[in-house]
């Protein structure tokens with residue numbers, strides 16, 4: 649109960665921080681991110697559920713990275729700042745697992761964590777009161793594009809690369825909006841969003857997943873076995889997030 653209150657408070661504060669950052673008030677944004685991090689950390693300390701703890705830690709880690717990026721951008725003075733009160737960033741998975749997961753994909757930790765945090769928000773929030781499912785393929789984008797086709801007009805086509813980086817808060821909002829489209833998001837290893845609404849055309853015959861998982865999951869599994877891409881699927885039924893590599897589910901999160 650208390651951890652839910654803390655989580656909601658943290659999320660609201662983080663949203664305010666994002667708005668402050670967008671409005672260019674980096675001092676306020678930084679302050680609010682730090683407050684949100686404290687809420688998520690407190691919630692994780694009183695939770696008994698290891699999956700929930702994983703999600704909360706990934707939020708701590710994600711927003712800690714954001715504070716770091718803001719401080720680098722603005723030349724913030726770490727020594728005098730309240731950042732001293734911050735513990736070292738915590739990870740959603742042990743560092744060795746995370747390294748292993750990213751190995752061979754060319755995907756940076758920051759890009760992967762950003763996509764995962766968006767997936768967590770989509771799973772938790774849905775859209776306009778409805779649960780939604782979606783999927784992300786990250787890395788090896790040229791190969792992924794060659795093994796898929798557009799289902800609907802690609803909303804990211806024609807935009808400069810700099811304007812479609814996943815780490816940008818506007819792109820993040822667009823992704824949450826387009827998550828309602830059928831198909832998957834294709835994200836390059838450097839974080840540029842190449843496409844939304846992409847249909848995977850690869851044969852799923854060799855993929856064996858647990859019962860109950862349908863074509864969204866099996867097609868993502870199949871394409872991660874045929875390319876170096878990593879897959880993140882948010883299931884519409886139940887909101888479970890599954891991370892795929894080399895045709896297999898390597899992590900499961902229940903936000």
Ligand SMILES: Nc1ncnc2c1ncn2[C@@H]1O[C@H](COP(=O)(O)OP(=O)(O)OP(=O)(O)O)[C@@H](O)[C@H]1O
Pocket residue numbers: 781782829830831832846847848849860861862863864865866867882883884885
């Ligand atoms: N090959 C594919 N490429 C891209 N998207 C797909 C593909 N197959 C299915 N989808 C998307 O997944 C949606 C759900 O399909 P399905 O119910 O079979 O998947 P699922 O794996 O059970 O996922 P969920 O748990 O979200 O329902 C489809 O409406 C479609 O948007």
